[in-house]
Amino acid sequence: MPKIVDPEARRRAVAQAVLAVVARHGLEHASLRNVAEEAGLAIGSVRHYFADHDELMTFTMRELSKRIGDRLRAHADRLLAPDGDTDRRAATEELLAEFLPLDDARREEAVLWIAFTAATHTRAELRPHAAEMQQEMRALVARVLSEAQSSGGLPADLDLDLESERLTALLDGLTLRAALLPDPVPPGRLRQVLRRHLDALKSGG
Numbered sequence: 532m533p534k535i536v537d538p539e540a541r542r543r544a545v546a547q548a549v550l551a552v553v554a555r556h557g558l559e560h561a562s563l564r565n566v567a568e569e570a571g572l573a574i575g576s577v578r579h580y581f582a583d584h585d586e587l588m589t590f591t592m593r594e595l596s597k598r599i600g601d602r603l604r605a606h607a608d609r610l611l612a613p614d615g616d617t618d619r620r621a622a623t624e625e626l627l628a629e630f631l632p633l634d635d636a637r638r639e640e641a642v643l644w645i646a647f648t649a650a651t652h653t654r655a656e657l658r659p660h661a662a663e664m665q666q667e668m669r670a671l672v673a674r675v676l677s678e679a680q681s682s683g684g685l686p687a688d689l690d691l692d693l694e695s696e697r698l699t700a701l702l703d704g705l706t707l708r709a710a711l712l713p714d715p716v717p718p719g720r721l722r723q724v725l726r727r728h729l730d731a732l733k734s735g736g
Contacts, residue, residue: 641710
């Protein structure tokens, strides 16, 4: 009997091949031929699951966004769940640190996301996914700050909308520097900057 192939599983496997190529060589090298070779497939097999290169790139960006988003949401649900024994300040810092490239896996995710986001300037089909991911990130940051304010960890008169924007920009900037500089910012320094910012928020600054 012929082997039954799960089309969605095969599409995800091809998307993982795209990410592997991009991580090693950059987005410009993620041609159908290179991706097929990485996935151990014939080019015709890749074309069977994706109408064209644009569809493959869009699907891959959506898969990357889902991977990052699922990890962050799971962390948020765990750390922000009501629990009288939870150290809210530590939980807030730990959750926000999930946005930063503090280890090899998260650094690779950051490099991949930056590559796809940069490509949105010339590839319009990718823009909605970049915008959606940015909105989700800001919404999660806003949720974290709102929870901290509700529990008394932040001043009651703090402008949450403005501070959500400011904290999102800080996390974006730290991620960019840590992921792309030839001499990456060490994880300890990233945490130190985040901690100093949260301390300033607590004092209303």
